[in-house]
Amino acid sequence: MNVERGLLIVLSGPSGVGKGTVRKALFSEENNNLYYSISATTRKPREGEVDGIDYLFKEREDFENMIENNKLLEWAEYVGNYYGTPVDYVEKCLSEGKDVFLEIEVQGALQVKKAFSEGLFIFLAPPSLSELKSRIVNRGTETEDLINNRMRVAKEEIELMDAYDYVVENDKVENACSRIRSIITAEHCRRDRISARYKKMLEVE
Amino acid sequence: MNVERGLLIVLSGPSGVGKGTVRKALFSEENNNLYYSISATTRKPREGEVDGIDYLFKEREDFENMIENNKLLEWAEYVGNYYGTPVDYVEKCLSEGKDVFLEIEVQGALQVKKAFSEGLFIFLAPPSLSELKSRIVNRGTETEDLINNRMRVAKEEIELMDAYDYVVENDKVENACSRIRSIITAEHCRRDRISARYKKMLEVE
Numbered sequence A, B: 001m002n003v004e005r006g007l008l009i010v011l012s013g014p015s016g017v018g019k020g021t022v023r024k025a026l027f028s029e030e031n032n033n034l035y036y037s038i039s040a041t042t043r044k045p046r047e048g049e050v051d052g053i054d055y056l057f058k059e060r061e062d063f064e065n066m067i068e069n070n071k072l073l074e075w076a077e078y079v080g081n082y083y084g085t086p087v088d089y090v091e092k093c094l095s096e097g098k099d100v101f102l103e104i105e106v107q108g109a110l111q112v113k114k115a116f117s118e119g120l121f122i123f124l125a126p127p128s129l130s131e132l133k134s135r136i137v138n139r140g141t142e143t144e145d146l147i148n149n150r151m152r153v154a155k156e157e158i159e160l161m162d163a164y165d166y167v168v169e170n171d172k173v174e175n176a177c178s179r180i181r182s183i184i185t186a187e188h189c190r191r192d193r194i195s196a197r198y199k200k201m202l203e204v205e
Helices: A019-028 A059-070 A087-095 A106-115 A129-139 A144-163 A173-188 A191-204 B018-030 B062-068 B087-095 B107-113 B128-141 B142-162 B173-188 B191-204
Strands: A006-014 A035-036 A072-078 A081-086 A099-103 A122-124 A166-170 B008-012 B035-036 B074-077 B083-088 B100-102 B120-125 B166-169
Touching: A006 A019, A006 A106, A006 A173, A019 A099, A019 A173, A035 A166, A035 B100, A059 A081, A072 A106, A081 A087, A081 A106, A087 A099, A087 B035, A099 A129, A106 A122, A106 A144, A106 B191, A122 A144, A122 A173, A129 A144, A129 B107, A166 A173, A166 B191, A173 A191, A173 B100, A173 B166, A173 B173, A191 B142, B008 B018, B008 B107, B008 B173, B008 B191, B018 B035, B018 B173, B074 B107, B083 B087, B083 B107, B087 B100, B107 B120, B107 B142, B120 B142, B120 B173, B128 B142, B166 B173, B173 B191
Parallel strands: A006 A099, A006 A122, A035 A099, A122 A166, B008 B100, B008 B120, B035 B100, B120 B166
Antiparallel strands: A072 A081, B074 B083
16 A cells, blocks of 8 residues: 655754754644654753653764764754764655654754755744743853854844744744644645545545 | 734535535634635525525625626636625735635635635545535435536536645544644744744844
């Protein structure tokens, strides 16, 4: 039987906007039907982060080997660390008709878009820049220089919004999740994805 | 203040698929935020249908006057009756930022698409052709000739699915409504509709 190919859903947005929180909330829902592709990174684990669950934590040398062997769908060096998406798991899920969910940085999302233009690119946006700054400050893990650097990068990233299909405001986590669920449902109803199935119905009956 | 223009949502599909039932269920929900544009028709009211609520019931002569005076966004003659959408209410709502919902026949939807290609065109589809036939038969208002005619037209209409943006299967009314709500939410998140608002945020702060 021919399986309808799954959707590749890419959630991205400025650092500090709450991508990880939104992703966790989406995956904690019952019957979410999403398959999460864990990113690899060379950044040090933050408190509470677990290897193989939050990220695949890698040494720089191991990560650079994956780059050389084309084992990454996308990768980027960001504020001094590598981040990337191992390709094999993504391809396997899509061909089995599963929806794969990536939560990645903006530069990585733009790379994925080049390889997978049929993906669903969702930009998670802060309600305002001042709100974004207070979220980064409240995280308490960054120095003042790093905070200013992140804000500068965030402004540049918002300028890159045009490469995305959807913009979801993260005013509240549950609102953002609800919008993302709606986007996924809507995309599964897109005529270009499913009209062939209906045309077939006409031949059969 | 500049108001973001509302969405024009067009629900259509073969006769008998359940457009009216789905529309009523959508509008019975709390906080649905939809504005319904009532169709005008020359068809006789079915039992329980109320003039000004279900349709604007018109004499043929009155309807033909509206056609001549360009007072209809679309109109069609369908199984011997005229159906059409008065244009003034639709334009007023859209310019006030309201989402307008049309529930119309397939030929009418194709006319609206020519005038409003930025509209949201949703095709309500039966789970199967046999299911569609049993719904038309069970309605109990049609002769056998009319039933066969409707089935022939329905097959032609399913072939016209390619003009639509979305296909929603009406397996159950509540499922169809949930998909349609998701589509509307998703369309409000489309980057091309809202990125200007975010770019403005960058200028201000």
